[in-house]
Amino acid sequence: MSLTSYVLRRLFYVIPVILGVCFLIFMIFNVVSPDPTISMLGKHATKAQVLELREALGLNEPLYVQYFDIVKSAFTFDFGRSWSTKQEIFEMIKQGAIPSMTITFPAFFLSFLISVSISLFVAFYRGTFLDKATVFVCVALMSISSLVYILVGQWFFAFKLGLFEISGYEEGFPEVVPYVLLPIIIIIILGVGPDVRFYRTVMLDEIYQDYVRTARSKGLSERKIMFKHVLKNAMVSIITYVVLRIPFLILGSLLIESFFGIPGLGGITLKAVNSSDFPVIKAMAVLSAIATIVFNVITDVLYVVVDPRVKLN
């Protein structure tokens, strides 16, 4: 099978998954969830008011029409307007994406560099005390709640030491730095534990392969083996792992954005949850699912392109 037909087939399979995601969201918000008009109008609303609002929000439409609306929005990105701010949702998302990515992209690249370096280092010294201690520290870092990192980081570095802004956001390059630096550092710390552990396992898997033994018997230095042979081969797994993270970069980080008052997508989602703003939550769920699906396809295709051993079938 050629690569093109593989990609096409893979893309074709995306359709039933998107329909499924829409169905899941439809079931959650249009069928099972409690009537949103009650929380919007308060408990003293009259029956007529409730009915009127339901009509205005399109909740009295037949269920299949409501489902079809979600499917349509998944393909047209026309999510309608927010119930609470009355803004066009697609515009809100476009505006929110930039602050989100200002934080997630630098964090993503830095944490990638740091984690790969540390894991190469510990794979080189595998089995020693240094290796074991690093793995232990990683697991210990992972055992602390992410909320604690945010709380303590904000309190100690921003509030006590005054090194960064406590919260808020400003557009433009140098102005934005004091606001996003601490969130970026926290995201890196949160990621280092699991990433180093994963990369280390991947590298150790490679170190015991035959080609490494061959390289060693040719008389190559251990350093050359690590950087040239092991890293290159480990990159296949590392890239697939990393690409699947990209949807989350666009989505931003819910907790970090809300704590640091960054007007990104995570913050928008959280606000929508707190105000029962269904269209916004649905839009974010649909969008994030589509991003995940698309990057899944990209990973599969990359896998085939990068590693000639992977067979297409």
Added chain:
Amino acid sequence: MAANEQESKSLWHHAWDSLISDRTTVIAMSIVLIYSVVALLSTTGLIVSDWSKEVGPSYAPPSSEFLFGLDIFGRSVFAKTIKATEIAMSVGLVTGVLTVLIGVTLGSLAGYYGGKVDEVLVWFYTTVSSVPGIMLLISIAFIVGKGILAVYLSLGLTSWTGLFRLIRGEFIRHKDREYVQAATAIGGGDFRKIFKHILPNVFHIVIINFSLQFQFAIKSEVILSYLGLGVQGVPSWGTMINDAKLELARGNWWQLAAATAAMMVVVLAFNILGDSLRDALDPKLKGK
């Protein structure tokens, strides 16, 4: 039977030997055991049943009298931390069991039957895992409403996907093996083959997964509490950490410290236990 067992040890026996020969693993197991006992004692009301009593001034710092200090209502942070073990362990246990029930049932059906059944279940799996966990978590908690039930259901209904994938893969590998063919030959039905023959052979994956799911659930409870979707009325480490949002600025660090430490110890123990279980039960990884 007894003579047989002496001749060759089973996988489980080997695994147990390797687990208890490692000091770190033994410590981790003891910690889990201690937390379980504390949670049981607290559930039955034998200890800290008076956690909600006012014992001193609001926000009294840690001292010899108040071990971990007091909270805003003058309640003992120590008692609250202990009481919260109950929520943490029950969240870990219930979501772990839910995850295993859903993941194992669907995974074994998909892997064993293949064909249309597999296609439909894999589609369902892909659909659920396409929606980022946090969005699904929020959505489900949102429907169920605040409280412990929301925590159980949202975590249990979203976490089964990883186990499903593993179990399905193992069933595909196992279903045509000789021992399953032998079971077919002596007239074993599908149900018997799935649960009596194949499942015990892949059960180590369930145990490893359960251990990791347990600690994931304890950590997630904190996030749900922050989102206002967590446990109400009784202390949990999540609500305690969440309370610290306002307390830290006033320099009241003890509630945060106590909850974080209590949580870190048990999560770390489960992480270590999960890794040790994997090393002991998955022979493919031996010698690494």
